Amino acid sequence: MSRQDFSSSTAPSKEEAPFEISELFFSRTDDRGIIISGNEVFRRISGYTWDELVGVPHKIIRHPDMPKGVFYILWERLKKGLATGAYVKNRAKDGRYYWVYAIFSPVDGGYVSVRLKPTSALFETVKTLYAEAIKCEREDGLSPAESAENIHAKLSDLGFPTYSAFSSYAVAQEVMARDEALARVEDERLQSLARLLPVLEALDEQHTSLFASFAKTRGIPSNMRIVASRLEPAGGPISAISQNYRLMSDEASNHLGSFQGEDGTQSLPAVVTEQVYKALFMMAASTIQCEVKAVAAEDLAAGAEKEGFQGEVDVLNKLAEDYMADSGGVLHSVCSEAMGLARSAKDLRQLVTGLDSIRVLCRVEAGRLGAQSVALTPVINQLDRFHIEIDSTLEQILALADKVAAMVETAIPRSFNCSLEKHPMAERNLSQVYA
Ligand SMILES: Cc1cc2nc3c(=O)[nH]c(=O)nc-3n(C[C@H](O)[C@H](O)[C@H](O)COP(=O)(O)O)c2cc1C
Incomplete structure (x- = not known):
C-alpha cells in the first residue's frame, strides 16, 4: 500500500472502537515497522482484513491525535534494541479511535507490540500531555526530535527523570489497574x-x-x-x-x-x-x-x-x-x-x-x-x-x-x-x- 492510501483512510470519528479490558492483542513487524502478523483481536479492532494489514506500515492505524514526538522516542529506543512501552491512540479503518498501552519488544527480524486497554489514573494525565504536545507540534512547527525533547521536559515536570522511568511506571500502573478491574489478585x-x-x-x-x-x-x-x-x-x-x-x-x-x-x-x-x-x-x-x-x-x-x-x-x-x-x-x-x-x-x-x-x-x-x-x-x-x-x-x-x-x-x-x-x-x- 502506498503513502496515498493511508491519507485516503476514513476521517477520524469521535466514536470509540470498543474492546474488553480482558482482551490482549499483538502485532509483529519487521525492523521497519511493516506488519507481518498479529492476532485476531488486533485485526478485529483495527477493522481491516489481513490482506489489508500484512505487508503495510503500522502507520496504517496511526491516529492524527498522536504526537510525532512519541513515535520519535519509540523508534530511537527500538533502534537501540531496547524494549519500551507507550500509550498510543489508534484509528480503526472506519475512523473510530481506540487507546492502548503497548509494550514493544525487539524479536528476531523485527518487533512485537502487545497491547492492553489503559485504565490507570496516569492515563488521564498522559492524554492531557499528548494534547499539549500535539498543540506545540502544530502551533510551533516542532520537528519530531524537538517534540520528543518537549515531551521529555513535560515528563520530567511530572517527576519522571527519563522516558524509560515513565514507561516503566506506566506499565506497572496499567497492569495493577487492569488486575483490579478484572478482580484478579493484586501483584504485591x-x-x-x-x-x-x-x-x-x-x-x-x-x-x-x-x-x-x-x-x-x-x-x-x-x-x-x-x-x-x-x-x-x-x-x-x-x-x-x-x-x-x-x-x-x-x-x-x-x-x-x-x-x-x-x-x-x-x-x-x-x-x-x-x-x-x-x-x-x-x-x-x-x-x-x-x-x-x-x-x-x-x-x-x-x-x-x-x-x-x-x-x-x-x-x-x-x-x-x-x-x-x-x-x-x-x-x-x-x-x-x-x-x-x-x-x-x-x-x-x-x-x-x-x-x-x-x-x-x-x-x-x-x-x-x-x-x-x-x-x-x-x-x-x-x-x-x-x-x-x-x-x-x-x-x-x-x-x-x-x-x-x-x-x-x-x-x-x-x-x-x-x-x-x-x-x-x-x-x-x-x-x-x-x-
Ligand atoms: C511493533 C510495532 C507496532 C507499532 N504499532 C503502532 C500502532 O499501533 N499505531 C501506530 O500509530 N504506530 C505504531 N507503530 C509505529 C509506526 O511504525 C509509526 O512509526 C507510526 O505510526 C508513526 O508513523 P510516522 O512516523 O510515519 O508518522 C508500531 C511500530 C512497531 C515497530
Whole structure:
C-alpha cells in the first residue's frame, strides 16, 4: 500500500472502537515497522482484513491525535534494541479511535507490540500531555526530535527523570489497574516496588542535603589551625586535632562523594531508583507477555486463529521466557543495590561518629587551655552546629536506607532472592534488553 492510501483512510470519528479490558492483542513487524502478523483481536479492532494489514506500515492505524514526538522516542529506543512501552491512540479503518498501552519488544527480524486497554489514573494525565504536545507540534512547527525533547521536559515536570522511568511506571500502573478491574489478585511485588520510589527520592534529597552540609564546613579545620597557631606552643594539640579532623572529614566527604556520584556517575539512591524502574517494567511486561502467550496458544488450539499462527505462538513463548529470565536478573540487582545502599549509609555513620569524637576532643582540649582558648570558641561552636545538622540528616538517611532494604525484602522475599543467586540469568546484561 502506498503513502496515498493511508491519507485516503476514513476521517477520524469521535466514536470509540470498543474492546474488553480482558482482551490482549499483538502485532509483529519487521525492523521497519511493516506488519507481518498479529492476532485476531488486533485485526478485529483495527477493522481491516489481513490482506489489508500484512505487508503495510503500522502507520496504517496511526491516529492524527498522536504526537510525532512519541513515535520519535519509540523508534530511537527500538533502534537501540531496547524494549519500551507507550500509550498510543489508534484509528480503526472506519475512523473510530481506540487507546492502548503497548509494550514493544525487539524479536528476531523485527518487533512485537502487545497491547492492553489503559485504565490507570496516569492515563488521564498522559492524554492531557499528548494534547499539549500535539498543540506545540502544530502551533510551533516542532520537528519530531524537538517534540520528543518537549515531551521529555513535560515528563520530567511530572517527576519522571527519563522516558524509560515513565514507561516503566506506566506499565506497572496499567497492569495493577487492569488486575483490579478484572478482580484478579493484586501483584504485591509490583505494588511494593512502586512504593519504593518516593522513599528513594526522599533518600536522594537527604543525601544531597548532607553533601551540601559537608561542603559548607570545608573551611572549619583550617580556621581551627590558624587560631591554634596563634596559641603556640599551648595550641599544639589543637593543631594536631584540626589536622585529624580535616583528614577524617575528607574521608567522609569522599565516601559521600561516591555515594552521591560526584565523579559524574549517578548517586547510589539514583542507581537503585533506576533498577527499581527497570524491575517494574520487566515484571509488569513479563506478566502481560505470559498472559498473551497463553491466550494465543488457547486461541490456536480453539481454531480461532489463522493458518501459520503457530509461528506467532513460538515467538511469544520465547519472548515471555526472556522477560521472565530478565525480571529475575533485574530483581537480583535491586536487592544487591538496596543492600549496598544500607551498608554504605552505615559506613557513613561510622565515619561521622569518628569525626564527632575528634570534635569532642577539641572541646576537651579547649577546656584544658582555659581562658587562652577564647579565640577558639566560635570555631568550636560552628563545629557543634555542623554536627547537630549532620547527625539529624544522617539519622534520616539511615532510617530511609533501612526502610528501602525492608521494602525490597517485602517486594522480593529472601527465598526468591536466594533462588536468584543461582539464577543462570542473574548476571545477564539487561541494558541490552531494557535501559
Ligand atoms: C511493533 C510495532 C507496532 C507499532 N504499532 C503502532 C500502532 O499501533 N499505531 C501506530 O500509530 N504506530 C505504531 N507503530 C509505529 C509506526 O511504525 C509509526 O512509526 C507510526 O505510526 C508513526 O508513523 P510516522 O512516523 O510515519 O508518522 C508500531 C511500530 C512497531 C515497530
